[in-house]
Amino acid sequence: xxxxxxxxxxxxxxxxxxxxxxxxxxxxxxxxDSGSHDKAGVDRAGAVLARFHEANGLAVEVMPDTRYGDAxxxxxxxxxxxDRRPVLLLGHRDTVFPQGEPxxxxxxxxxxxxxxxxxxxxxxxxxxxxxxxxxxxxxxxLDAPLVMLTTSDEEIGSPFSRPLIEAAARExxxxxxxxxxxxxxxxxxxxDRRQSITSxxxxxxxxxxxxxxxxxxxxxxxxxxxxAIVDLGHKIPRLQGLTDLDAGITVNVGLIGGGQxxxxxxxDAWCEIDLRYRTPTQRAQMIEAIRAIVETPxxxxxxxxxxxxxxxxxxxxxxxxxxxxxxxxxxAAGFGIAVTAEYTGGCADSGFTAAQGCPTLCSVGxxxxxxxxxxxxxxxxxxxxxxxxLALAVMRVAARVD
Numbered sequence: 001x002x003x004x005x006x007x008x009x010x011x012x013x014x015x016x017x018x019x020x021x022x023x024x025x026x027x028x029x030x031x032x033d034s035g036s037h038d039k040a041g042v043d044r045a046g047a048v049l050a051r052f053h054e055a056n057g058l059a060v061e062v063m064p065d066t067r068y069g070d071a072x073x074x075x076x077x078x079x080x081x082x083d084r085r086p087v088l089l090l091g092h093r094d095t096v097f098p099q100g101e102p103x104x105x106x107x108x109x110x111x112x113x114x115x116x117x118x119x120x121x122x123x124x125x126x127x128x129x130x131x132x133x134x135x136x137x138x139x140x141x142l143d144a145p146l147v148m149l150t151t152s153d154e155e156i157g158s159p160f161s162r163p164l165i166e167a168a169a170r171e172x173x174x175x176x177x178x179x180x181x182x183x184x185x186x187x188x189x190x191x192d193r194r195q196s197i198t199s200x201x202x203x204x205x206x207x208x209x210x211x212x213x214x215x216x217x218x219x220x221x222x223x224x225x226x227x228a229i230v231d232l233g234h235k236i237p238r239l240q241g242l243t244d245l246d247a248g249i250t251v252n253v254g255l256i257g258g259g260q261x262x263x264x265x266x267x268d269a270w271c272e273i274d275l276r277y278r279t280p281t282q283r284a285q286m287i288e289a290i291r292a293i294v295e296t297p298x299x300x301x302x303x304x305x306x307x308x309x310x311x312x313x314x315x316x317x318x319x320x321x322x323x324x325x326x327x328x329x330x331x332a333a334g335f336g337i338a339v340t341a342e343y344t345g346g347c348a349d350s351g352f353t354a355a356q357g358c359p360t361l362c363s364v365g366x367x368x369x370x371x372x373x374x375x376x377x378x379x380x381x382x383x384x385x386x387x388x389x390l391a392l393a394v395m396r397v398a399a400r401v402d
Contacts, residue, residue, distance in 0.1 A: 008395060015387045023380065031102045033103075039069050043069050076146040089146070094154060095118035131387050136391070158312075165349050175358050181196060192338075193338060205308060206311060208309050213266055228267060229258050231302040234298035247282065248277065275287070331389045
């Protein structure tokens with residue numbers, strides 16, 4: 001016990017001295033443009049992390065893709081491992097923002113909050129994971145191999161990364177996903193030392209509906225046309241009307257487009273649809289209902305087809321994930337932080353790892369909020385404690401002999 005206590009003290013002290021270094025890495029990552037569809041930008045952000053890992057003694061493997069950003073896998077071996085299965089630190093470096101967003105509003109600090117695209121979701125989480133891995137490389141003390149897998153396409157459903165995530169989860173003893181933790185309602189981290197992590201997440205399906213009409217001159221041959229835009233317009237309220245908040249189901253038509261010219265009956269149109277649900281049964285029922293609305297013509301002479309672009313599976317609590325939660329909560333209490341857990345409608349890659357039967361804890365990143373908006377922020381005071389809490393949780397899980 002004394003050896004373990006000494007190792008924990010070394011690790012937390014090492015991390016406690018690196019606040020400014022953490023902020024510097026966070027600044028570099030936030031100011032590196034990395035929207036999901038910008039492969040070059042996402043790869044530049046990956047290179048920032050790869051350089052950091054290599055400088056701190058981790059082995060780095062780049063898993064390439066031609067369309068999306070490459071995945072980065074950093075590994076730290078353990079000579080004293082009691083179990084060859086690694087602890088997996090998971091996170092994504094892509095953001096939802098359009099190209100050029102960091103130039104329009106770069107990383108800034110105001111009143112001990114950091115702002116900038118992706119600062120909380122989830123570049124802050126990547127920073128603490130990277131520093132936790134570096135701390136173990138510098139100080140030792142971990143009874144398991146450690147893997148940090150950084151992916152490139154989570155914000156669009158992980159079309160490239162999902163099989164990599166699932167394969168890593170099947171090999172791991174547990175997963176910590178450093179999506180941002182949250183402030184409980186009415187609290188301030190600096191005043192209350194409280195944070196909320198995730199007890200469960202909804203599943204989500206991202207779909208595209210393509211509508212085909214019959215073009216015609218809108219002044220000369222109006223009656224010969226069949227408008228794909230009008231067909232789509234009739235269907236939007238019906239799609240939104242599938243939402244059932246009491247059942248935990250939401251349907252959102254988030255993007256639309258179509259048409260040829262203002263004086264042409266629209267030959268085509270499209271929309272993208274976001275479905276959130278709680279259970280697999282709901283997923284099947286809702287996909288069927290959405291498809292029926294999309295593919296049944298509301299305007300004679302039109303056709304439509306629905307395709308699934310990407311999806312997340314629900315993150316559900318298990319007895320093993322509750323053990324992880326208790327370990328994490330106890331570690332946080334040592335730094336005066338009260339941790340609670342809440343269910344969220346947001347999706348994450350943690351659902352993929354949990355579905356593989358791997359104990360998973362999500363939202364162990366620094367405290368942040370307003371993700372996906374220009375007001376996104378990260379509580380800088382939570383940066384070091386989040387890293388220290390994660391490090392202790394990893395050590396205590398690794399020390400367990402199942």
